[in-house]
Amino acid sequence: MLTEVHVPEEVPAVLSxxxxxxxxxxxxxxxxxxxxxxxxxxTELVSLRRTGLAGVHRAGSTVxxxxxxxxxxxxxxxxxEVLNPVVRSIASVPVRNLATVGGNLFARQPYGDLxxxxxxLNARATLVDENGTSELPVEDIVAADRRSVLVTAVAFERPGxxxxxxxxxxxxxxxxxxxxxxxxxxxxxxGIVTGARVALGGVGARVVRAxxxxxxxxxxxxxxxxxxxxxQAGLSELSPADDAYASAWYRTRVFPVHLRRALLGR
Amino acid sequence: MSxxxxxxKVNGVDRAFMAKPETTLLLALREQLGLTGxxxxxxxxxxxxxxxxxxxxxxxxxxxxxxxxxxxxxxxVEGLADGQELSDVQQAFLDGFATQCGFCTPxxxxxxxxxxxxxxxxxxxxxxxxxSGNVCRCTGYExxxxxxxxxxxxxxxxxGTRADATAGEEATL
Numbered sequence: 247m248l249t250e251v252h253v254p255e256e257v258p259a260v261l262s263x264x265x266x267x268x269x270x271x272x273x274x275x276x277x278x279x280x281x282x283x284x285x286x287x288x289t290e291l292v293s294l295r296r297t298g299l300a301g302v303h304r305a306g307s308t309v310x311x312x313x314x315x316x317x318x319x320x321x322x323x324x325x326x327e328v329l330n331p332v333v334r335s336i337a338s339v340p341v342r343n344l345a346t347v348g349g350n351l352f353a354r355q356p357y358g359d360l361x362x363x364x365x366x367l368n369a370r371a372t373l374v375d376e377n378g379t380s381e382l383p384v385e386d387i388v389a390a391d392r393r394s395v396l397v398t399a400v401a402f403e404r405p406g407x408x409x410x411x412x413x414x415x416x417x418x419x420x421x422x423x424x425x426x427x428x429x430x431x432x433x434x435x436x437g438i439v440t441g442a443r444v445a446l447g448g449v450g451a452r453v454v455r456a457x458x459x460x461x462x463x464x465x466x467x468x469x470x471x472x473x474x475x476x477x478q479a480g481l482s483e484l485s486p487a488d489d490a491y492a493s494a495w496y497r498t499r500v501f502p503v504h505l506r507r508a509l510l511g512r
Numbered sequence: 513m514s515x516x517x518x519x520x521k522v523n524g525v526d527r528a529f530m531a532k533p534e535t536t537l538l539l540a541l542r543e544q545l546g547l548t549g550x551x552x553x554x555x556x557x558x559x560x561x562x563x564x565x566x567x568x569x570x571x572x573x574x575x576x577x578x579x580x581x582x583x584x585x586x587x588x589v590e591g592l593a594d595g596q597e598l599s600d601v602q603q604a605f606l607d608g609f610a611t612q613c614g615f616c617t618p619x620x621x622x623x624x625x626x627x628x629x630x631x632x633x634x635x636x637x638x639x640x641x642x643x644s645g646n647v648c649r650c651t652g653y654e655x656x657x658x659x660x661x662x663x664x665x666x667x668x669x670x671x672g673t674r675a676d677a678t679a680g681e682e683a684t685l
Contacts, residue, residue, distance in 0.1 A: 248534040249513050249533055250514065274575045275557055278574070281534075283555075291533075295580045337557075339570055339623065339642055340557070340570040340571050340623065344557075420640070420644030
């Protein structure tokens with residue numbers, strides 16, 4: 247249950263409240279369902295709503311998104327067009343008007359589809375603690391439980407046209423958690439894959455960076471048979487769970503299909 | 513635990529109430545401000561029956577701690593009618609039998625209002641996406657989607673009529 251809600255206007259105040267045990271709340275779309283169950287343990291919150299951490303900045307080919315930026319703000323920002331299919335696959339309009347970019351990094355799989363996309367885009371997160379500011383790849387943030395860290399922004403290099411691929415398979419067309427999410431940045435030269443970053447959601451306790459899939463793609467053409475082989479190679483990297491959306495068996499079974507749909511568009 | 517005074521402008525009127533830490537916007541509206549249009553459905557943000565407009569944007573009010581939104585502008589279904597005259601969206605829901613038990617209706621209407629403010633000529637697909645956060649157990653959604661498209665048409669027509677009338681006046685001056 248909620249014992250206190252702080253609404254500071256500066257990041258240092260957030261840090262000292264976190265140091266004394268408060269939890270950071272962005273849009274509340276992960277935390278509040280848990281806290282609305284009054285059996286949850288006594289919890290103090292510090293809200294980012296007034297800290298000025300929302301906003302989008304573009305400098306050349308780099309885009310930086312403030313951690314408190316809502317998914318709706320991402321949806322309606324032309325500079326973030328590459329993320330448009332990603333955010334629109336998440337929840338629904340009234341949830342996206344609250345949910346934040348930073349919060350999505352800490353949403354547990356099979357939620358957290360924006361985090362999956364950020365891993366595929368090789369995004370970096372700006373962190374602030376009492377020692378100052380640092381940067382970490384989003385991939386490292388989502389790989390471990392880092393609840394004591396404050397993310398203030400996420401930045402990435404805008405990918406070349408047509409290189410970012412995204413498919414989220416879910417039980418319903420809208421407002422549904424992931425069965426399998428595939429996000430990939432694939433670069434090609436003369437029809438040969440020269441670079442591949444493939445991130446998966448819904449198929450493990452955390453975002454999966456699918457190294458085996460990448461290794462099976464690089465240096466080859468993006469053909470049906472090569473993509474199928476890459477899908478088979480990726481099976482060893484999956485550790486999906488049974489949940490209300492799909493069984494582990496089903497997720498494993500359909501993963502190669504959704505990988506193909508993401509990479510080949512069919 | 514501290515209790516805060518929260519000030520909101522609700523349907524154009526300044527309101528204030530005492531918020532405990534666990535007071536969500538939904539509970540404040542229902543239990544302290546007498547506005548029971550927004551409904552308690554899931555407390556998870558999944559059903560949308562609590563949807564109201566926060567600074568013009570539809571949100572699931574069950575997930576908003578009231579203490580975080582001091583000074584905000586809130587619009588609920590109670591603010592739509594002009595006395596006894598229903599809004600165009602409300603009337604379209606009535607005329608189109610888009611409400612049966614009525615539980616999802618306030619949330620649906622607020623989502624529709626937000627859509628039409630942003631997009632006066634939505635496609636069916638755009639309506640579907642706009643109400644994708646509002647669950648209805650009764651209607652099967654089709655009459656709701658039709659009513660929203662109908663309301664959009666009524667609103668475009670009425671704005672068109674007023675624009676024509678103004679143009680007519682200017683021409684005779």
